Amino acid sequence: MLKLTFxxxxxxxxxxxxxxxxxxxxxxxxxxxxxxxxxxxxxTQSKKSRPWVLIDCGEGTQQQLLHTKLSLHQLAAIxxxxxxxxxxxxxxxxxxxxxxSGRREPLTxxxxxxxxxxxxxxxxxxxxxxxxxxxxxxxxxxLAEQGATNKVSISLSDQHQLDIDIxxxxxxxxxxxxxxxxxxxRRLLNTDKLVADGIPASALxxxxxxxxxxxxxxxxxxxxxxxxxxxxxRTRVVIAGDNDTPNCLSKAVVDADLLVHEATYTxxxxxxxxxxNPDYDPMHSSAxxxxxxxxxxxxxxxxxxxxSARYQGFDNPNSKTPNMAYIRLDAESVYQGNLWLAADxxxxxxxxxxxxxxxxxxxxxxxxxxxxxxxxxxARSN
Ligand SMILES: [Zn+2]
Ligand SMILES: [Zn+2]
Numbered sequence: 374m375l376k377l378t379f380x381x382x383x384x385x386x387x388x389x390x391x392x393x394x395x396x397x398x399x400x401x402x403x404x405x406x407x408x409x410x411x412x413x414x415x416x417t418q419s420k421k422s423r424p425w426v427l428i429d430c431g432e433g434t435q436q437q438l439l440h441t442k443l444s445l446h447q448l449a450a451i452x453x454x455x456x457x458x459x460x461x462x463x464x465x466x467x468x469x470x471x472x473x474s475g476r477r478e479p480l481t482x483x484x485x486x487x488x489x490x491x492x493x494x495x496x497x498x499x500x501x502x503x504x505x506x507x508x509x510x511x512x513x514x515x516l517a518e519q520g521a522t523n524k525v526s527i528s529l530s531d532q533h534q535l536d537i538d539i540x541x542x543x544x545x546x547x548x549x550x551x552x553x554x555x556x557x558x559r560r561l562l563n564t565d566k567l568v569a570d571g572i573p574a575s576a577l578x579x580x581x582x583x584x585x586x587x588x589x590x591x592x593x594x595x596x597x598x599x600x601x602x603x604x605x606x607r608t609r610v611v612i613a614g615d616n617d618t619p620n621c622l623s624k625a626v627v628d629a630d631l632l633v634h635e636a637t638y639t640x641x642x643x644x645x646x647x648x649x650n651p652d653y654d655p656m657h658s659s660a661x662x663x664x665x666x667x668x669x670x671x672x673x674x675x676x677x678x679x680x681s682a683r684y685q686g687f688d689n690p691n692s693k694t695p696n697m698a699y700i701r702l703d704a705e706s707v708y709q710g711n712l713w714l715a716a717d718x719x720x721x722x723x724x725x726x727x728x729x730x731x732x733x734x735x736x737x738x739x740x741x742x743x744x745x746x747x748x749x750x751x752a753r754s755n
Pocket of ligand 1: 384385394457459460615679
């Protein structure tokens, strides 16, 4: 179960309503402390066990974080899609604040090589000292590894793992998409079978569940494998950086529960910009391009973000002022799946085990902004 909080949804420059790009992904393990109540997840997982990943870090991201309950101490990894400033200028400040707030745990940073150069320069010129280890994973090196799956694995606990794979996209500079796959495994004890076999509840049950073979008081050998079923829950989201060719992601989105992608303009505006200055292609996608791609790929859930400042935040197709309805209709003209246009502080819970989208507006308010939480179920047919 992954919980997305949009920290910035504007393209290029911030606006009064939208900061530049950043997205927090919390890795929730509902089995740690969770309680199911009437099918709704009562998440009581302790804050300490809610590690999160930051995708991109535009300027002001640390300020946006102050409006959420996310802590820099729980930040497990930062992934930077590309070197454009609206995706990375917030990184040095965020790292410096993590240091000042007493963070000592190592941090994984997955980014283009140039980001290491940027950080080195700032560290040197501003005498920045980070009292924690930054495990820098260079995207170029991951992509160049022969025969590898372009994957970085992060173990969050012995039964909770995150795999981050990388896809090269098409933009003015090398830009990338991150496939985030969360795997939660659980050993389920078949208590019905134990009772049927005349083995009453005792400490032996716990040992069997832990994978130990045991001997009962009446000398019976019990094999853990006979009484334990392994359950694996997988949730996958794909978060793309700036990109003018959504088809680059065709492999990455197979089996994905959700795609988050930029839609900087409508198709009409994108075409006009290209026609006006043939020497300068912004190399962004239109909402329609994304709609076409998502429809052809059979994607059930799509969130668009990274909107040009020309679009106001309201949704009114009849208004002469460009607004979210323009973007929405551009995508909806070709896409029949579930579509959302992200706003700052919007939250989405993606549950690979759930079956469908459900709107439980306001049932969980983690943000002081009180934006809605949208629940997104599995896109897979099983
Ligand atoms: Zn951008
Ligand atoms: Zn860019």
